Amino acid sequence: MSTAQIGAGTPPETRSAARRRHDGVVAGLVKAYREVPAGTRVRLGKRTSNLFRFGAPTTEVVHLDTAGLAGVIEVDRESRTADVQGMCTYEDLVAATLPHGLMPLVVPQLKTITLGGAVTGLGIESTSFRHGLPHESVLEMDVLTPAGELVTAAATGEHADLYAAFANSYGTLGYALRIRIELQPVKKYVRLTHHRFRTAEEATEALGRFADQDFLDGTVFSPTEHYVSVGEFVDEPLPGARVSDYTGMDVFYRSLQTRPVDHLTTHDYLWRWDTDWFWCSRAFGVQVPAVRRLWPKRYRRSDVYRRLVALDQRYQASNTVRRRLGQPEEEMVIQDVEIPTGRLPEFLAEFHEHVGITPVWLCPLQLRGERTWPLYPMEPHTPYVNVGFWSSVPITRGATEEELADPTIRTKHNRFVEDLVARLDGHKSLYSTVHYDEAEFWERYNGAAYRAVKERYDPEGRVPDLYTKVGGGA
DSSP states (O other), X not given: OEEBOOSTTOOOBOHHHHHHHHHHHHHHHHHHHHHSOTTOEEEEXXXXXXXXXXXXXXXXXXXXXXXXXXXXEEEETTTTEEEEETTOBHHHHHHHHGGGTEEESOOOSSTTOBHHHHHHHOOOOTTHHHHOOGGGGEEEEEEEOTTSOEEEEESSSTTHHHHHHOTTOTTTTOEEEEEEXXXXXXXXXXXXXXXXXXXXXXXXXXXXXXXXSSEEEEEEEETTEEEEEEEEEESSOOTTOOOOOTTSSOOHHHHTTTOSEEEEEHHHHHTTTTTTTTTGGGGGTTTSHHHHHHSOGGGOSHHHHHHHHHHHHHHTHHHHHHHHTTOOOEEEEEEEEEEEGGGHXXXXXXXXXXTOOOSEEEEEEOOSSSOOOTTSOOOTTXXXXXXXXXXXXXXXXXXXXXXXXXXXXXSHHHHHHHHHHHHTTOEEOSSSOOOOOHHHHHHHTTHHHHHHHHHHHOTTOOSOOHHHHHHSOO
């Protein structure tokens, strides 16, 4: 049996009615896009963003209304697939699939990441060691190209080049309006076991040893405190075990240190990191019990914290306060990088010494099969570990005004990370700041393959290219 739903909270519709409604919204969007004068910059209007590139706001952009493209068209239980609109958040997607006993193969950690965003900008979570990245479970997608054409791209066929290059293109090759994805069956609960290790070498070995489980990730609290968290679908908790809820006073990442075995509902497991934005809610005092009691529960979520960070970066409020208190300004170091698993201990050793952010998230991943993706060149059958770190680091204490005027001093930790990743044959996600020069960028992200697809689907250059968008603030 199949069901369809467009928009969070709307009643189920018949498949044909849902499809007709979707097609009507798409027709209106395509028409609006084609009516925008040539030379005018265009963006799809989104309620939320999970990017960490805070350029100056610009008014010379036309924002197209995508409110009607934020739902699930159909969940097909028999084929284990879903047709999903591109602006649908994973929060709404999971709400539509779980009642069918299904979930996407990879559910990124934060509720307001959209399916289209995860496919064009990459996403990852604790099933990525089994199922790769979100774009690898895409069966086909309808894409509005920069030239104003609506095409259906799949692994084979006329637009296979667009399908292959879409991952890591960040909207510069078009916008996904409908995406058909594979789903996987789930059980009601997830049993978690947190294994503690003293050294990075021991934790790295464990990431390979537990690769037959349903979920796998890790957390590094210090150079001598590492946890590998193993998740398993179960029908019921162990006898006498409590089912944890980390949307209240308890903070999930702290439980790793105190609860060797834990149980969550599958829904709460998928969103275990969102309530406190991993551990980043501590910057707002939300992990202080007195503050947490007063902070409304509905506002304990990643999109709220991200908006606060965006305001701070726009007005440089935190650094202004630090200067007035005689403290060094701080550089935001918010990055996710992929490191070959065998070189993870090297990365962590240098990262602890030169950057020093803790905690750090570890998420093992591997491509699903033989297929590779040209704009994010990972090797098949090669295990990697995503290392995520999201905080700020003091700029050199005692720097003069002249030294602070040099932009390199404000980006030295991010540049160190980029150099370290390159030395270890890794890759860097592009959702945050990028400091490569243009030649190095295109060398790392397959400029030749990108340009061939860009020229086909954006021959007039209506949308900025990838380097301009992620490196030049477009």
